[in-house]
Amino acid sequence: MSGFKKVLLSVLLLLALVTGVVLAARNNLTGKHLTKKVSAGIPAVQEGDIIFQVSESDLSTAIQLATHSKYSHCGIIFKRDDQWYVYEALQPVRYTPLQQWINRGQRRHFVLKRLKDAATVLTPEVIGRMKTAGKQYNGKDYDAYFAWSDTRIYCSELVWKIYKAGTGLEIGELQTMRDFDLSSPAVKKIMKTLYGDHVPLEERIISPVSMFSSPLLVTVAQGGN
Structure with missing residues (x-):
């Protein structure tokens, strides 16, 4: 060579x-x-945290358009048998393993929020009260009509009522249906399907974005794309 x-x-x-x-x-x-x-977000989880995602459900687009927010689903974090779960109003109301819940969302994106005064407010006793308050909803049907009753229940309503019963706090501002943007064709189609010609414009509603924007919460973690 x-x-x-x-x-x-x-x-x-x-x-x-x-x-x-x-x-x-x-x-x-x-x-x-x-x-x-x-x-990144998993080790930071605490009981009582509220987690938000972009749902892949049929109602998600309508909720996003009506509320002007990409976040259309939320749940509350609780621990069971040393494992983290999201207690959520889906169909039916259920406990879903945290990672499974994250994986189900659009692009696995999530935002984890926590009560600002969680260290002093969310004591073991209070968390116990919140879990007890939530038991009455377990297994109930999802409320696609967004009615303010306990017969059926939707995602943000579940979290709001658990917090109200367990802590006395109102996470997010209650609104009426007429407060939302109902002008888009996608929203009109859903409204027509659900209510026909009798839309309950005065029905009280707590939306995911109202909870997401609550000054009582701080963002502690987020992940996905």
């Missing part, structure tokens, strides 16, 4: 080695970054 070929081979081998090292380092850093990103 000539001297030139030996030099060329050495250079090619060196380039291959350097490229391999760089790719390995980059993959390692990316893996660490992704692991950190995926698990």
Whole structure:
């Protein structure tokens, strides 16, 4: 082999080695970054936290348009058998494992919020009262009509009522249906399907965005895309 070929081979081998090292380092850093990103919110979870996501349900688009917010679903965090769950009003009202709940949302995006005074307000006794208040709703049907009753119940209503019963606090401002933007075709179609020609414009409603924007809460974690 000539001297030139030996030099060329050495250079090619060196380039291959350097490229391999760089790719390995980059993959390692990316893996660490992704692991950190995926698990960032989980260790921070506390009982009583409220978690928000963009739902993939049929009603999600209408809720987003009517409330001018991308967040269309929420639940409350409780611990059961040493595992984290989201207590949510879906169909039916249920406890869903936290990671499963996150995975179900659009692009796995979530925002975790906490009561500003959680350290002093959400004592074990108060959390117990909140869990007891929530038991009456477990297994009940989802309320697609958004009526302010306990016969059926929707997501933000469940969380609001648990907080009100357990702490006396009102997380988010109650509104009436007429306060929302009902002008878009998608919203009109849903309203027509649900109510026909008799839309209950004075029905009390607590929306996910009203809770999301509550000054009583602070954001403690978020994840996904």
